[in-house]
Each structure stands twice: as structure tokens, then as C-alpha cells.
Amino acid sequence: MTAPAGAPALRPTRTRVRLVRLLVLLLATTLVMLAVSLGAVLSVLDAARTVRDHTTEAVLEVAAARAALSEADQAAIEAFRTHATLTGPGQDYANNLASASQSLAKVAEANQAGAAGTGILQVVEGLVAAYSGAVGQADAHFRAVGTPDAHLPQPGEKPRPSEVLGAADLWYASRLLHGPDGVLAQLTALQGLQRAELDDQLDDGMSPGLLPVWLLAPAAAAALLVGTQWYLWRRFRRRFNLPLVGATALTVGVGVTLAVALGLQLRLDDVRARTDTVLADRQTGIAVADTSGRTGLVALLTRYCDPAAGCGSTVADFTAQPRFAATAAHERKVAEGATGVAAAARDAADSGGIEYLAPAFSIAALGLIAWGMSRRIDEYRYRA
Template identity: 40%
Template structure:
């Protein structure tokens, strides 16, 4: 094989390897950023939305029981706090429906919860209407118990179903943070082509030095330096993946804290319902009251654990994901570096190729 043909073939290999390495780096970086943006815009808010809805519903249920127990229901109905927390819960569930990451199963769970929530609101409304009349307090207390049962039933109540939905959304988040573009195997997709190009550049320097007795080809040295810059720029994407993982850990912590908080708050509110039923329904539904009292956990009257502010946690997690979602100019920089490397490779061979072309003619 002639020297000219060898030079042309080596140049072609370098340009092709540059194209492959650049494309791999671009796809990897863009894929990571797209996955991080998806977590920020959809999956993380879906997880937080379900738990925020649970928190709001516990507060709404406790508020309506407190309103009945204090007698305020006769003046103000279920109370402004109850209504406002229901609004928050419905808004949170709307957000979950928009960002649902659990597929068809998640959508079905949301539909069931919406139906149960409508039934809960209906029982509360009936309890309010009956409790305003002295001869209807027994029926009103029973309606309130039905509402609370619908909310707190351990297997198929609203809170239990929301807990299962939260697990579905949370599992989808964990999978998104560990698979696909955010998985560890993605590193090989761009690093192996980049290392292959780096090795080919080193081999080319060696071949040219032996052939032409020149220590360095500075065009190829420049291409090597830019390749290192390409590797560093692409590696920023893996910093994004790490940042998304940190945000996922923050979600785990927030969800655990919220759950412990609203579970304690729900337990703290149950004794009030028992007392209300004993006052107004002891003669007719005493067995139910005793059963409900037996279900109360030890220490249920203790003050609830601090659950934190869902809005604050949501902002903190969004801030973490925003920091992980790097600006789009990095992708343009990767393309520019790839083109510059290819240009330097061509320039590095130009003189020798022209020289041997001239000799061949």
C-alpha cells in the first residue's frame, strides 16, 4: 500500500472516529438532560403531590371532627380549615394526574380515590345538615363516622389507596433515576468511543513521527487537547445525573418524614371522634364506638410529629433538580468541539497528503 493511501485511510479513520465520539457524547449528554428534566417536570412532583394530598386530607378530617366536637359546626359548618385542606388535596391530586408516572395503574387508582373523596364529602355534608338539629345529632355523628371510616379504612380507605399510589409513583421515580440515561451503563456509550479516538490520535502521532522524523504534529496535538475538553464537557452530564440522584434521596427523606407526620396526626385526631360518638351515639352505636376505641394505637393522643412544610420540601427538591438540569449551550459546545477536532485532523494531514499527491503525479 502506498504512503498516500495509508495517510488517507488514517485520516478517514480519525474523522470517522471523531464523528462517532462526538455523536455518542451529544446523545449521552442530551439524554441525561432530558431524563433530569423529566424527573423535575413530572415524576418528582407526582410523588410529592400524592403525599401532599394525604397530608392535606388528614388535616381536613381532623379539622371537621374538631368542628363537630367544639360545636362550631352549628355556626360555620365543617369549617374553613376543612374546606381549604380539601381544596389543597384536590389540587395536589390534579397535579398528580397531570404528572402521573405510574401508567394505567396510577390513573385507575386516581379515579378510585376521586370517587371515594366525593363520597367522603357527601357524608360530611350530611353530617353537617343533621347535626344542626338537636334530634339529628345521632345521625350526624354516624354520618361523620362513615366519612372518617371512608378516609381511614386500613385496606381500602382513601389514605390507604393514596399510600399505594404514592408507592407506585415513588417506584417509577426510583426506576427513572437508576435506568435509562441515568443508569451507570450509559458511561460506556460515550467514554469508549472517546477513548478509542484518543488512542487513535496517539497511534497516529507515533506513525507520523516514525515516517517523517518529526517529534510532534501540532495540529493533532490540538485535536487531542480539544478531545480532552469534549470528555470534560460531556462528564458534566454525569454530574447532572448525580445531582438528580441527590434530589431523589431528598424525595425519599421528605416522603418518609411526611408519612410519619401525618400518620401521627391522624392517630392524634381519632380519640376526638370516639368521644364525639360516645356523646351522641352511645346508645345506638355503642358497639361501633367500642370497636373504634379498641383500634386506637397506644399514645394516639400524643402530639403529632413535625412533618415539615410540603411546599418548602417541594421547592428544595425543584431547586436541586434545576441545578442538575444544565443549560442547553453545553450541547452546542460538544458539537463545536467535535467539528474543531475533525478540522484539526484534516489540517494535520493536509501538508503530507498534498506532498505525496504531488509526488505521485
């Protein structure tokens, strides 16, 4: 309605101005709550899904490849030490080598260590090929001897050249695997990179210590809504504004979704603990295989070294290295642990739809706030 000519300009009442400002503050706080809650929930779910689909597989498969290669080397050495000219490195060696190749292929698909991880995998691929080739050469040289036990060198007997070459090839193969820059050292470094990525991804989520920060926005919105209800009651003498009551309930619902997201984060922490348990069990098996393999290699090399000159300083230093016996975790326990990691990762990524609830609650609260406040604002138009 237009004011008559010459009439004083209409101005909004003070109450209307206060209500409009309060509406703007409520809407701004709710928008902040929307952004914070959605960011928190998505950060947890993104981390959970990456951990489920890629990171845990990359970490555990690197450890599985290390174990398989150690067991392959142990099997090959034992086969050559006992009856090399009959069976070569043996079926256990072939099976473990194939298992290691499968694990490395899975690591390549799930790699989370970026270019550094890819580079290590390329180096490992070349070293494993060289290792397999050296074992194959050792097999060829040992088979050239003929029947096995009749040609095992006796004390004081000089070994045949093909036997010496076979032992040298086996020594070279073992150094490719166990050397300072060998396959196992490279895979240990790769496992560390993948494990560090797991930590980074979990730290990007919602830690329990930061929960008060995440809840600050919905808490502020809820407090402001309650304060608005009190102000409207004092000003209009109406006990409840039902749209604002609904907005308050939805704001509490956003806080609940954040608590659920924290629960998912705690499940991710359980994934980390389970992963470390599997890695520790794998390590005991690797240590046992390494100890057994190196002990067998020492016995093999001693058999074929020159009786007078011995095996040389390099082999002597290797022989003198301490080898600690360990008790390996049962393979069934390791397999069950890996299955438990996968199950825990799936549980952590099962959101129950909270990524949709948080924005839905916030947007609905925005609508209710606008509706509830507009009814009161409309009661105060303008004054002269």
C-alpha cells in the first residue's frame, strides 16, 4: 500500500528489525552447521571407503608378498640342499613364487603410495625376475651333475664345477632377495609407505578429540533456536513456535549424525589395530622362514666350498650373522586376521545413509526457520 503524498516515510518497527536480524543470524548459523556436518561426515566416509577398497589390501598384500618370497627361498634352498638334482627348487617354491606374484599384482592395483610406491614395485618386479632366473640357473647346474646322492661331495672331496656354479647361483639368488637393497628390503619400505598412507587417511577423518569442534555448529544453532523461542515467548506471549521447535529437533538430529560418524571413525581405528596385528603375525612367519632358509644356505655353501680355501670372506661374514629363532604365527590365524580386517573395514564404511541425513536435516531446518520467523515478522510491518 503506497503512502499518501506528503505523508511521512514508513519505517520498519524496531521489533521487525530485531526479528529480521535474528532470522539472518539463524539462517547463517544453520548454513554453517550444514557445511561443517557435511564436511565431517564425508571426510569420515571417504576415508572409510578408501581404506576398505584400497589401503588395507595394499598393506596386507605387501606383507603377504614378503612372506611368500621368504617361504619360496626357504623351499628352494631346502630342495637344493637335500635332493636338488631330482626335483629342482620344488613345487613349494613354485607355489610361493606364484602367490607372491599375485599379491604384488593386487598391490599394484590398490597402491596408495603414489609414484614412490609404483617405482618400488617396478624395481621389485625386476629383482624377482632376476631372482627366479638365478634359481633356474642353479637348478640347471645341479641337474648337470646327474644322480643326486652319489655326487654329493664328501669331506675332503673337491666338488664338481657345475655344483660350485649351482651353489654360487643360489647364493646370488638369496642375496637378490635378502640383500640391503634386495626384494625384501624394497617390500619392507613399500609396506611402510602403504602403512603411513593408512595413518594419513584415518587422521583425515574425525578424531574423538575434535568431536567438540564438529559439534560446535549444531550446538550453537540449537542454543540460538532455544533463545529465539524464549524471546518470542516473552515478546508475543506464545509458548511455542512449532516450526522452530521442529528446526531445533532437526538440529539435534544433525548432532546425532555427527556422533554416528564418530562411531564410524572409531571402527576405522579398530581397522588400524587389526591391521597391525596381522602385520606382526606375518613378520613372525617371515622371520622363521628367513632363519630356516639362511641356515640351510649356510649348510649348502659349506658343502660346496673349496676344502682348503673355504668360502671366502663374504660368505664367512654372512655365516657369522646372528640368526634368531622365532615362533611363527599359524597361517590360519593370519588368514583369519586378514578376514577380520576386511570385515571391520566394511563395517566402518557402512554409513547407514548419514551422508544424506546431515544435509537433509540442515536444509529442512532452514525451511522451518524461515517459515516460523516470517509469521512473526509479518505481524510487524512499518510505522510512520
